[in-house]
Amino acid sequence: MSTLRGRLIAGLLALLLVACAAVGLVSYLALHGALFNQIDQQLTSASQRYAHCEEGGPQDGQDTDNGGVGPPGQHPPPCNPGEILGLSPGTFTAMIKNGQVTDSAVTLGHCQLTSADNAVLTALPVDGPPANRTLSSLGPYRLAATASGNGATLITGLPLTSVNNTLRDVAITEIIVFAAALLLTGVLGTGFVRLSLRPLRRVAATATRVTELPLASGEVTLPDRVPDADPRTEVGQVGSAFNRMLGHVEAALARRAASESRLRRFAADASHELRTPLAAIRGYAELARRNPGPVPEDIAHALARVESESARMSVLVDELLLLAQLDAGRPLAKEPVDVTRLAIDTTSDARAASPGHHWTLELPDEPVLVEGDEHRLHQVLANLMSNAAKHTPAGTTVTVAVAMAEDPPTVRVSVTDTGPGIPDDLQPALFERFVRGDSARSNGGASTGLGLAIVQAVTVAHGGTVSVTSQPGHTSFVITLPRLASVPASA
Secondary structure (H helix, E strand, O other): OOOHHHHHHHHHHHHHHHHHHHHHHHHHHHHHHHHHHHHHHHHHHHHHHHHHHHOOOOOOOOOOOOOOOOOOOOOOOOOOHHHOOOOOOOOEEEEEEOOEEEEEEEOOOOOOOOHHHHHHHHOOOEOOOOEEEEEOOOEEEEEEEEEOOOOOEEEEEEEOHHHHHHHHHHHHHHHHHHHHHHHHHHHHHHHHHHHHOHHHHHHHHHHHHHHOOOHHHOOOOOOOOOOOOOOOOHHHHHHHHHHHHHHHHHHHHHHHHHHHHHHHHHHHHHHHHHHHHHHHHHHHHHHHHOOOOOOOHHHHHHHHHHHHHHHHHHHHHHHHHHHHHHHOOOOOOOEEEEHHHHHHHHHHHHHHHOOOOEEEEEOOOOOOEEEEOHHHHHHHHHHHHHHHHHOOOOOOEEEEEEEEEEOOEEEEEEEEEOOOOOOOOOHHHOOOOOOOOOHHHOOOOOOOOOHHHHHHHHHHHOOOEEEEEEEOOEEEEEEEEEOOOOOOOOO
């Protein structure tokens, strides 16, 4: 699990599993040792009784004078291993002489040994510790071999079936109990961890809502703060810190929005106010040049420069006013616009303005329509072609291409030139205002630095995107606009 909740639950279950395994192993080994210690004591007692019987001594409950059978003074009867008093049912006894099993019996049972069983019995270490062996005809036994006084080896054994069954039952019971404990802990632990991490989920939910806000557009209304931020807990401290951060961000966004609003109002007001005096300056300059009397050459040159710079400044003022209007969200016209016709018209204008460049068109066979402001879209294409003409040397090929895409239905307009390219460090800020290319793409023409900013602003206002890719010998500006799926009959 990759979540914090999953890791906590997994860690809790892992610790409980280790603890259960340790407890189960220790209890199993303790029971195993106790049971085998008990059976070893019983085996030692049975071995002594068997040895005493074989050596001719009296058994428990027999008379010491006559062995408990027959008249006094007679010898005790011969030992019958299967009927030795005090041996529990199932006790195995056997005698080995000269490496051969000569006698074997099972108390209150039947005994029939195979050759493999004989090999197992003869391989037991004499007077060694008891050993667990399996006799094919009897099953698992705990066996002990002792030496008798007549040179024979006496083997005594106790069945292990009950002991093994007990140990197996204990192991199964432990597995069931521990599995149930793990399952119950998993269920209860999941609920407890979910309850404990609920404040942290609130922090994450609030952060997610903040990331979905269009903060770059000037949005300053942030969502509600994280509730129940108890500073006494670690999660509460995170929530309190996050709430303070949201307050700082909201204040900073409010200040930025207010500053941008004042700047937009100033640009719009200044543009409106400058248009009248600029028109007056140009008018007076033209009027002075029309004076019928002789005008000194230096005065004529000065008046020409006044006209030129006032015209350039009028263009700058118009562009600033357009950007201010777009920033303020002023709606544009919405009417069907034939992009192919627009590309033909703007390319024709660019060819007339820059005859030293090679202009080519790549258009589809049918008209391609978008919904928007034809005048502003014309300005976008004109700016891109003017930019290509100004910043590339004569003889450069400029290709204007229009293509369509179906999913989603869009129009792709590209202006590509074979000029020297745009420096890599300039490309990230190329669509910002008052950014100009360096001398590598400039032939000395005047530029306001607002052409590409207007291209981006108008394109975004039409619901489209603009991008640029550039390297020496290939620079391409690509505009993508939503395409009209159907055209009204009036269009």
